[in-house]
Every structure is written in structure tokens, then in C-alpha cells.
Amino acid sequence: MLGSLTILLVFQLAGEAISHGLGLPVPGPVIGFILLLGALLIRRGVPEELRTTATGLLTHFSLMFVPAGVGVMVHLSRLRDEWLPITVALVLSTLLTVACTALVMSWLMRRFSHKEEA
């Protein structure tokens, strides 16, 4: 637990250092995520302890959205002023995104998966 948590923090720290050091637009934890994926590929497997810690952290993923979400109280007046564009944009855009992604992916799968299945 302690060891694998340290591994995650070391990768995050390396990601932050690269992001800030090189002035990259990519957030540090994302670079840490890419670095960890690369390390797993080189190692050809996930250490059991790391898998347990990662699963534990990600099980409570949604809890971590809460403190920032409570920040809504700071934005209540903006949300009250702009509720119509925000609501319509979020609902329509989400429906469109699900539909377009699904249609494009199933069309491409029909086009490109035949060779392997045959």
C-alpha cells in the first residue's frame, strides 16, 4: 500500500516536473499516467500491490469529485444568470456525443474488422 502509493506519487511528481519544466500544456498527472503506462509496458505486467492500490483509489474515484463540486456555491450567481445556455448545451451536447461516437465507431468496425474475422 505505502510502496505503491509512493510509486503513484513519484510518477505524478515526475509528470508535474516535466509539465512545468518544459512548459507543456498537458497537466502533470496525465504525463504521470503516460509514464506509468510506459513503465508497465517495459515491465510487461502490473505488480500485484500496485493493482490493489490502484483499484482501491479508483473505487472511490467519484468521492474525489466532491470537494471541487462543492465549489458550485461560489458560482451560484453565474449559474443562475446563465442556466439556459448551460443546461441546453450540456444536454444536447451529451446526447450528440454518445450518438456520433457510437455511429462512427460501429461504421468503422464494420469497415475494418472484416479481415480479422474472416
Place this chain on the structure above:
Amino acid sequence: MTPRLSDIWVYLSTTPLLGLTVTLLVYQGAFWIYKRANFNPLLNPVPISVAVLVLILTVTSTPYQTYFDGAQFVHFLLGPATVALAVPLYPQLGKLRRAVIPVIGALLVGGVVAAGSAVGIAWLLGASNTTLLSIAPKSVTAPIAMGISEKIGGLPSLTAVLVMVTGVIGVISAKYVLNFLKIGDHAVRGFSIGVAAHGMGIARAFQVSEEAGAFAGVAMALTALASSILFPLLLWLFTRY
């Protein structure tokens, strides 16, 4: 009695312990309800916890900053949790390699539609610039969306709220949209929920099947990766020309 009780309150309300403990208690209560309701998407624990906490803070007139001094310990875990997303992605790499063209095509179209339609519709209906920049990464998982929002000049905390609302809309509606379009393939169903509704979509997709969940996870990770590179690049090009 009363003065002593208020002394205790004055002391506790200034320590980080209170914000942290209240966050964990409220979330676990909300999660218990969600579990009892068979994971009904309408009862997602995040919006419920947020609503209860906002109510508590408002009633006790506690400023958000005081609350966040404690809750930041939970907030901090978003960083290592994002790094940890590499772990569930790793065993899916083989499956992913076989569907690489459909996945990349759907990712690019879905990502452009997610950001483009949200910004376009909000702009048409007269939203402010700050709102437009904060709504753009709304389909990306929260920690990354907040990072993008900060980099492109939006409000990260507003983005977090918009991301959550998007997640709730996605998990409620995706099933009906996909059934209407007669999409039966679980890889496609999972992937499109992941592109549109990030982490909340993954949790939902895993309840349908392993395959749907795995592809939702891949979708969230790839959306996060592609957006964190493409958004700032687009903004940079935009401000340059």
C-alpha cells in the same frame, strides 16, 4: 451549556478535520442510498453529496475556503488516482490494438462533437466567455478537465460542476440513445459512454458488461489524453491567428 457548545464549534470549524470528516460522512451516506437503490443513475452519490454539503455550509455560514482547507485532502487524491488509471488500461491494450482504427476515429469525432457542440450551443444562447472556456472540456474526466480549464483560462471549479452534470446526463440518457440507434455491440456502447460521460460512464458501463466497462475505461483515458494535448494547442493556434 450553550456558550461552551459554541466555543467547541468555533474551535472545530477552523480545523481541517471538520471539512474532511463531514465530506466523508456525507459521501458515504449518499453512497449507501445509491447502493440501496440498485445504482439508479438518478441517485448518483456525487451530486447528492454536493447538494447536502452546500446546504450544510450555507446553513452554518461556513465559507467555501474554510471547508476546502479540510476537503483538500480528498481533492489531492485526484492526482495519484489519475496516474493510477494506467493500471486498468494496461490489460486492455491487446483488445485496443485490434480495434485501433475504429477507436481513434470514434475518439476524434466524439471529442470534437463533445467540445464543439457544447461551446457552439452555449455561444448561440449567449453564454459568457468564461463559461464557454469552462464548458469546453466538460466530457473529459474531472481532474484533467479542471487542469485543461485552468490552462485555457476557464474556472476549474465551474468546470468540475459542469463535468459532473455532464456525467449524470450521460449515464441517464446513453442507454436510450444507443437503443434508439440500434447499437448492440458492447464495445461500442461502452466506448461512446466513456467518451461522453468520463468516469461516471465507466461505472455505469461495468454494470452492463465487462467488455462495455473496459472500453468505457479506454475511452475515458484516451479522451483525457487527446484533450489535454489538443485543447491547449487549439487555444494557442486560436489566440495566435
